[in-house]
């Protein structure tokens with residue numbers, strides 16, 4: 001399953017996509033994220049996978065902002081940490 | 092002696108600054124409303140009156156702001172961030188980070204010692220990231236916008252607002268009022284909410300001291316306090332914060348005249 | 352019916368239904384699903400995988416009460432009581448606050464499953480436009496979610512955004528759709544996505560002398576366009592169904608169909624009950640699993 005957490009608001013599209021077919025629940029993202037965006041939970045189909053936490057889903061544009069500095073080359077810490085490439089950002 | 096004008100055609104208000112050499116001699120403002128040209132004309136006339144000059148004495152006019160391309164009086168236009176950078180630098184040469192919060196947009200700008208723009212980030216097209224948020228919340232609280240800042244300074248505890256949308260925040264605020272939460276605490280939560288959104292935007296351009304806050308929201312002492320706490324840094328608000336963008340445009344007009 | 356006392360321009364009427372051809376006493380597995388949303392709550396009761404009864408009503412200020420009320424209303428005059436039900440699944444925004452539920456499952460999974468039941472196994476894309484959120488789901492032939500997104504941050508594209516407009520123009524929400532189609536020529540959509548800025552824009556249009564119908568048309572097409580953007584992230588695969596309150600707004604649905612060039616499946620039931628039906632189906636599957644395990 002491709003789970004898109006986030007939102008589209010007047011200012012654009014802001015999603016973190018987690019591919020639950022790739023995610024094995026290793027917790028690397030949970031450990032590395034400075035904003036506490038991730039949690040590992042059992043989903044509706046009984047798989048233990050990463051999710052974006054409920055309160056972060058409404059503000060990831062802001063939470064992830066500092067990981068995405070303007071005018072500088074960067075790789076988001078969560079992307080770097082995930083061994084399976086299961087995490088994507090839409091912006 | 093060169094006389095120039097900067098016209099900032101903002102979404103909410105139009106502001107005009109008239110500069111004689113390097114001195115501001117006139118200011119004027121008028122709500123933009125639904126008729127931009129009219130607003131520009133009125134604000135311009137007010138500024139001319141204050142300066143005590145006629146319109147043909149003005150050598151060059153540069154427009155900025157959301158409606159800048161529709162200002163027919165102007166001979167040129169520049170983006171808001173460029174104007175912000177120049178205006179802020181004139182008022183405080185040590186400013187490296189400029190935060191401009193207007194009614195419909197919030198901008199974070201990093202500038203160098205000459206007032207040249209380095210990087211910028213913007214919160215736009217979502218009322219929750221700009222001054223419109225505070226306005227809507229003041230309305231929902233049924234207090235004048237001018238008072239919400241002072242009021243929040245009396246707050247004794249911070250509460251979190253969950254909603255990240257102006258529309259949903261209105262309902263959340265009504266619920267808080269019904270549950271007898273102190274209005275001062277609610278006012279503070281409004282400023283904390285908008286400040287955290289502005290802060291993360293500013294952190295994208297890199298936060299360097301000194302920090303200057305401009306735009307109409309500069310008058311809001313409650314917001315300034317929340318912002319200083321979030322940034323962990325002192326924030327300076329100049330006199331007439333809402334005119335800094337227009338000032339920048341007037342300075343650029345002068346530079347474009349060259350020589351003199 | 353509760354709450355009909357003062358005129359509210361922005362809420363859908365409540366509804367209730369019982370299957371007249373079904374003798375529940377002859378049933379084996381009886382399950383229920385309760386979907387507690389922020390604006391409305393639904394309960395659905397299934398007997399051996401067939402829909403037996405449902406209710407759709409407003410959510411009160413308190414989630415547990417709303418769950419109880421919806422359930423009571425669905426059970427009303429059926430002779431069935433809560434004790435006759437083997438398993439209850441709670442879903443929706445208030446899913447953890449359903450006092451009599453055995454398990455909570457997210458509204459995404461329940462909508463996919465409920466949509467699969469209500470519209471048939473050919474359904475691949477489900478759009479749910481609720482009171483305060485908007486969900487887009489792509490699912491397989493068994494109603495399992497393949498991709499989803501859910502937007503509950505921004506009021507634009509949710510029932511709430513429409514309510515703001517219905518309120519601004521003093522038009523009852525159930526009339527918005529029809530009124531928006533009563534125009535000579537389709538106007539340009541409202542250009543701001545943000546409800547706050549769109550409201551300012553609409554005020555300007557009214558001042559210019561636009562009739563209400565035309566302003567509503569401009570907003571309905573803006574909303575349709577916004578939802579299309581959401582759907583495009585997932586890719587729309589046919590068959591396509593719309594659930595939730597906005598499915599009842601022809602002004603949005605028609606414009607959405609035109610923009611996508613796809614027609615939506617005709618609903619056979621109240622479009623707001625998909626979540627509750629899905630929850631009841633999950634409940635049924637869970638009962639079967641339990642029995643299998645118990646039976647060794």
Ligand code: SF4
Pocket residue numbers: 016032033034035036037063064065067076077078079
């Ligand atoms: S980009 Fe940064 S803040 Fe955002 S999820 Fe990844 S690690 Fe966390």
Ligand code: SF4
Pocket residue numbers: 009010011216217218219255256257258259504505506507544545546547548
């Ligand atoms: S409706 Fe709310 S979240 Fe959406 S753009 Fe406007 S203020 Fe932002």
